[in-house]
Amino acid sequence: MxxxxxxxxxxxxxxxxxxxxxxxxxxxxxxxxxxxxxxxxxxxxxxxxxxxxxxxxxxxxxxxxxxxxxxxxxAKPHPEVLFLCVGNSGRSQMAAAMMRLIAGERIVVRSAGSQPGEEILPHVQEALSEIGADVSHEFPKPLTDDVVRASDVVITMGCGDACPVYPGKRYEDWPIADPAELDLGGVRDVRAELRHRVERLAAELAPA
Structure with a gap:
């Protein structure tokens, strides 16, 4: 026992x-x-x-x-990005996974949720596995002050004013649909939109 x-x-x-x-x-x-x-x-x-x-x-x-x-x-040799949504089980996990795929070690990536869920959504895991992104080792994490302070860019998706605001940091809100309300086809559409946005952000912060 x-x-x-x-x-x-x-x-x-x-x-x-x-x-x-x-x-x-x-x-x-x-x-x-x-x-x-x-x-x-x-x-x-x-x-x-x-x-x-x-x-x-x-x-x-x-x-x-x-x-x-x-x-x-x-030392802080690379820019740091925080992706934030409500549950940290869908949008922010997808964006973080794609940033790791696209930027590799050129950008430090974190994700969090203002009200973390229990697990990463199954459709999200499936859609990410289709592009070679393994999130089996990831899990929903609550938003903490320290990760916001360390970030150069904070990307919010549907979490309103939950993220604390610090001077000198760049904030962007991405209007992305919630995968929790979508089927697999809809999650694939979200994946495509996020990939476009993530590629643009990666090229800006840390060109290959």
């Missing part, structure tokens, strides 16, 4: 690993706080909770990287 203390132990070990990774950059207390905050945030919407502690470590690592970048504690 799985002990109720197991998630606690997993998170403590995750905090130890991340503390070592960010040694001299982020304080150990901050690392631990971010790990446990990340776990709590993901648990709020998780349908299956077994893998949440492991996902929390990945989420916390990304948040800590963003925190260090935004504070100038680590």
């Amino acid at each position: 799985t002990s109720l203390l197991d998630p606690q132990r997993v998170l403590e070990r995750a905090a130890e690993r991340l503390t070592a990774r960010f040694d001299g950059i982020v304080a150990a207390e901050t690392v631990e706080r971010v790990v446990f905050e990340s776990y709590a945030s993901l648990m709020r919407t998780a349908r299956i909770t077994d893998h949440v502690p492991a996902l929390a470590e990945k989420f916390a690592k990304d948040r800590l990287t963003a925190l260090a970048t935004s504070k100038g504690l680590v």
